[in-house]
Amino acid sequence: MSQSVSIPEGEVVDKPLEPEIPRRHWIALFGGLIGAFMAILDIQITNSSLKDIQGALSATMDESSWISTSYLVAEMIxxxxxxxLSVALGKRRYLTWTTVVFTVASLLCSFSWNMGSMIVFRAIQGFSGGALIPLAFSLVVHLLPVNKRAVGMALFGVTATFAPSIGPTLGGWLTEHFSWHYIFYINLPPAIALLCMVNYGLDDEPLKLESLLKADWLGIITMAIGLGCLEVVLEEGNREEWFSSSFIITLSIISVISLTYFIINELQHKKPLVNLRLLKQSQFAMSCIAYLILGMALLGSIYVLPMYMIQIQGYNALEIGEVLMWMGFPQLLIFPLVPKLTQIIKAKYLVFFGFSMFGISCFVNTHMSYLFGGDQLIFSMILRAIGSPFIMVPLSLVAMEGIQKQEVADASTITNVLRNLGGAFSIAFIATLLDNKTREHLAHIKETLTSVSTDGWYQLNQSAAMFVAKGSDPTTAMQQAKASLTLTMQRDAAIMAYNDVFFMMSCFLAFAAVLMFFVKSNGKPDPMAGGAH
Structure with a gap:
C-alpha cells in the first residue's frame, strides 16, 4: 500500500507506508518478554541463597548444587x-500452559520439605521456563515488521543479559530482608500479568494433533537424553573429579552416543526436530560460535565473581548483589541506543565492540590482590555493562541475516541451546581451572618459601609474637602462626587462580571479537528476506 506525496518541485512520488503494529501485538510481545525474563532470572536467583536453602532443608553442599543443575538440565531439554510444541499447540495456548506450570512449580519450590522435593520442583520449573525463552524470541519475529525488529531484539536483549546480571542481586536482597522463600514468590505477579497480556494480544490457533503424532520422536528422545546427560556431566564433573568417577564416565558415554544419533537423525529426517542444516551457512555457524562464547562469558562471570567475593572478601549475599548490580543497571541506559546504531553502523562492528569491551572488563580483573574488593570491581562491572548490549541485538542481526521466516524457530533454538551450553561449559571449566591452578600456585609459593628463607622465618616469628601478646604460650603461638601463614598462602594461591580464570575468559572474548570482525555480513536487515530482523 502506498500514498502520493507532493514534493517542492511539484513531482509526485510513491512513499511506502510503514506497516502499523496493532497495540495488542505490542502487549503480547511484552508479555512474552516478561516470561523470558522470569525464566532467565530464575537460573541465577538462587545462587546467593544456596546456604540459606541448604540450612533450611538440612542438605549438604553437594546436594544443594542440584538446585541449579536440575533447573538447567530441564531447561536445556x-x-x-x-x-x-508451539506449532502443534499454538503460541497462545503453549505460552499459557507453560506459564501456569512455571508459576505453580515456583510456589511448590517455596513449600519444599526436603532437598529431593526441591530438586523435582526446580526441574519442573526449568522445563516450563525453558519454553518461555525461545517463545519470546519467536514473538519478536512474528509480531513485528522488519523495520521494528531491531527494537524488539533490544528488548529481548534486556531479558537475556540484564536478567542474569541482577539475579544474584535480587536473590540476595530478598533473602537478606525477608527469606529465601520470596525468591520463588516474586514470580506470581509477573506470571499473572503475562497470562493476561498474552491471552489479550495473541490470536487463538487450532490444535495440530497430527504434528504431535508425526513428530520426530527419535530426535526428541536422543536430544533429551544426550543434552540432559551432558548438562549433568558439566555441572557435576568437577565435584565428582571428572573421569575418576564411574557416574561421570557412564553419563558421558550415554551423552556421546545419544547426541551422535541425534545429529545423524536430524540431518536425514525430512521434518527434523531442529534443522541442523542451517549450520551449513557459514555466517550463521560463525554467529553460533559467538553465541557459545557469549554464554560462557555471561554465566561464567556471574558464577566466578560471587565465588571470589565470598572466598576472598567474605561478602554476604546482599554485599555481593550491591557489586553485581553495576553489571546490570547501566545496561538499561544503553539498550535504547542500540537499535538506532544498527541503522548507521554495520552490526558486526557493534558486536566486535561489545565483545572487546567485555574482554577488556575481564582483563582488568587479571591483576587482583587481596585488597581488590567490591569498590575495585565496579569499574570492570561498568565496562561489562557497556559491552553486553552491543553483543545481543547486533549479533541477532548478523546470525539471522540469511535465515528465512519459517527457519527462525530452528535458528532461535540452536542459538539459545548454544548460549546455555556455553554457560555450562564455562562453569565446569572455571571450577576445574580454579581447583587445579590453586594447587599449582600453592605448590609454587611453598617452593619459594623454603625452610631456610629469612623473610619467611621473620614473618613467622612476628606472627608468633603477636599471638603470644594475645595470651598464647610460645608453642601454641608458633602453631597458630604456621596456620595463619598457611591460610595466607592458600588465599594468595586462590587469588592467582582467579586471575588466571579472568585471563582465559578475556582470551575467549578476544577470539569472538576477531571472529565477528571478519564475518562476511552486511549487518542490515534485508526486507525481502522473511527472517531478517
Whole structure:
C-alpha cells in the first residue's frame, strides 16, 4: 500500500507506508518478554541463597548444587522442543500452559520439605521456563515488521543479559530482608500479568494433533537424553573429579552416543526436530560460535565473581548483589541506543565492540590482590555493562541475516541451546581451572618459601609474637602462626587462580571479537528476506 506525496518541485512520488503494529501485538510481545525474563532470572536467583536453602532443608553442599543443575538440565531439554510444541499447540495456548506450570512449580519450590522435593520442583520449573525463552524470541519475529525488529531484539536483549546480571542481586536482597522463600514468590505477579497480556494480544490457533503424532520422536528422545546427560556431566564433573568417577564416565558415554544419533537423525529426517542444516551457512555457524562464547562469558562471570567475593572478601549475599548490580543497571541506559546504531553502523562492528569491551572488563580483573574488593570491581562491572548490549541485538542481526521466516524457530533454538551450553561449559571449566591452578600456585609459593628463607622465618616469628601478646604460650603461638601463614598462602594461591580464570575468559572474548570482525555480513536487515530482523 502506498500514498502520493507532493514534493517542492511539484513531482509526485510513491512513499511506502510503514506497516502499523496493532497495540495488542505490542502487549503480547511484552508479555512474552516478561516470561523470558522470569525464566532467565530464575537460573541465577538462587545462587546467593544456596546456604540459606541448604540450612533450611538440612542438605549438604553437594546436594544443594542440584538446585541449579536440575533447573538447567530441564531447561536445556525444553528449549529444542519449544518450536515443535508451539506449532502443534499454538503460541497462545503453549505460552499459557507453560506459564501456569512455571508459576505453580515456583510456589511448590517455596513449600519444599526436603532437598529431593526441591530438586523435582526446580526441574519442573526449568522445563516450563525453558519454553518461555525461545517463545519470546519467536514473538519478536512474528509480531513485528522488519523495520521494528531491531527494537524488539533490544528488548529481548534486556531479558537475556540484564536478567542474569541482577539475579544474584535480587536473590540476595530478598533473602537478606525477608527469606529465601520470596525468591520463588516474586514470580506470581509477573506470571499473572503475562497470562493476561498474552491471552489479550495473541490470536487463538487450532490444535495440530497430527504434528504431535508425526513428530520426530527419535530426535526428541536422543536430544533429551544426550543434552540432559551432558548438562549433568558439566555441572557435576568437577565435584565428582571428572573421569575418576564411574557416574561421570557412564553419563558421558550415554551423552556421546545419544547426541551422535541425534545429529545423524536430524540431518536425514525430512521434518527434523531442529534443522541442523542451517549450520551449513557459514555466517550463521560463525554467529553460533559467538553465541557459545557469549554464554560462557555471561554465566561464567556471574558464577566466578560471587565465588571470589565470598572466598576472598567474605561478602554476604546482599554485599555481593550491591557489586553485581553495576553489571546490570547501566545496561538499561544503553539498550535504547542500540537499535538506532544498527541503522548507521554495520552490526558486526557493534558486536566486535561489545565483545572487546567485555574482554577488556575481564582483563582488568587479571591483576587482583587481596585488597581488590567490591569498590575495585565496579569499574570492570561498568565496562561489562557497556559491552553486553552491543553483543545481543547486533549479533541477532548478523546470525539471522540469511535465515528465512519459517527457519527462525530452528535458528532461535540452536542459538539459545548454544548460549546455555556455553554457560555450562564455562562453569565446569572455571571450577576445574580454579581447583587445579590453586594447587599449582600453592605448590609454587611453598617452593619459594623454603625452610631456610629469612623473610619467611621473620614473618613467622612476628606472627608468633603477636599471638603470644594475645595470651598464647610460645608453642601454641608458633602453631597458630604456621596456620595463619598457611591460610595466607592458600588465599594468595586462590587469588592467582582467579586471575588466571579472568585471563582465559578475556582470551575467549578476544577470539569472538576477531571472529565477528571478519564475518562476511552486511549487518542490515534485508526486507525481502522473511527472517531478517
Amino acid at each position: 525444553a528449549i529444542p522442543l519449544s518450536g515443535w
